[in-house]
Amino acid sequence: DAGVIQSPRHEVTEMGQEVTLRCKPISGHDYLFWYRQTMMRGLELLIYFNNNVPIDDSGMPEDRFSAKMPNASFSTLKIQPSEPRDSAVYFCASSLGGRFGATEAFFGQGTRLTVV
Amino acid sequence: KQEVTQIPAALSVPEGENLVLNCSFTDSAIYNLQWFRQDPGKGLTSLLLIQSSQREQTSGRLNASLDKSSGRSTLYIAASQPGDSATYLCAVLNAGGTSYGKLTFGQGTILTVHP
Numbered sequence: 001d002a003g004v005i006q007s008p009r010h011e012v013t014e015m016g017q018e019v020t021l022r023c024k025p026i027s028g029h030d031y032l033f034w035y036r037q038t039m040m041r042g043l044e045l046l047i048y049f050n051n052n053v054p055i056d057d058s059g060m061p062e063d064r065f066s067a068k069m070p071n072a073s074f075s076t077l078k079i080q081p082s083e084p085r086d087s088a089v090y091f092c093a094s095s096l097g098g099r100f101g102a103t104e105a106f107f108g109q110g111t112r113l114t115v116v
Numbered sequence: 117k118q119e120v121t122q123i124p125a126a127l128s129v130p131e132g133e134n135l136v137l138n139c140s141f142t143d144s145a146i147y148n149l150q151w152f153r154q155d156p157g158k159g160l161t162s163l164l165l166i167q168s169s170q171r172e173q174t175s176g177r178l179n180a181s182l183d184k185s186s187g188r189s190t191l192y193i194a195a196s197q198p199g200d201s202a203t204y205l206c207a208v209l210n211a212g213g214t215s216y217g218k219l220t221f222g223q224g225t226i227l228t229v230h231p
Contacts, residue, residue: 033219043205043221050217091159095209097217104150105207105219107160 006092006108013115018080021111024073025094033105034067034077035091043091049075050097082115089113118143118210122222129196129229137191137204137225144184145212151180151191152205154224160205164191168211196229203227 005024013019025032033048047057052069060067064083069075079086089112095105119142129135139149148167152160164173164180166189172181179192189206205224210216 031217035221042223045218045220048218055216056218093160093219095219104162104165105209106162107152109159 004092004094004106004108006090006111008111009109010112011114013082013113015083015115016081017115018078019082019086019113019115021077021079021090021092021113023075023077023092023108025075025092026106027073029094029096029103029106030072031095031097031105032069032075033093033095034075035093036088037091037110038088046077079113082113084115087113087115118146118208118218118220120206120208120220120222122204122206122225124225125223126226127228129227131196131198131229131231133196133229134192134194135196135227137193137206137227139189139191139206139222141187141189141208141220143210143212144187145210146184147209147211149180149182149189150207150209150219151178151189152207154203154205156202163204193227196227198229198231200229201227 007022034046037043046059047067049069067077089110091110093105093107096103123138150165151163166173166182177194182189203224207221210218
């Protein structure tokens with residue numbers, strides 16, 4: 001497996017534009033996490049899914065943020081409209097859960113978003 | 117609510133030293149604890165995973181311990197090298213209540229190993 005794949009790697013957009021970040025988890029993994037990382041706040045969990053169902057979206061900062069997982073192999077994080085304070089690195093991660101615990105969480109390379 | 121704390125926030129050591137990074141968590145209802153490494157501008161690389169029933173894991177010069185009852189983990193790095201310079205993060209996978217399945221991170225320890 002190629003690991004967790006995120007696209008694009010870099011995104012520069014103007015304030016007010018819609019931004020869509022994409023993630024392909026490792027095949028067979030049933031948990032998917034979206035994180036945001038900034039110097040000031042570190043790694044923040046935005047939302048996570050189990051079997052394509054959102055479990056906890058309390059970390060989503062505002063209604064401008066939305067995430068979907070239409071199937072087990074694809075997830076999107078959308079920001080509409082984008083603002084300069086959304087500039088950060090966004091990571092996607094996946095893991096395999098189970099009754100007795102879970103496997104390691106594997107991270108994608110991240111999408112560096114710059115909103116100007 | 118699970119909170120993860122890492123001490124120290126930054127550490128600078130000469131090459132060859134053995135060192136210990138600390139991680140503590142407030143809720144002992146966890147499935148596992150994972151240590152990651154992050155190089156500047158890069159993603160997170162998993163170093164070690166300790167299941168809640170285990171006490172320690174070893175990989176090369178790295179040894180991680182877990183004391184679930186006291187909410188603590190340590191990452192021991194033997195004979196440090198300049199290539200070990202990075203940010204080290206610990207994360208716990210929550211097993212309890214409304215945080216079930218949630219992976220919670222500490223703020224990280226920035227390690228610099230100078231020649």
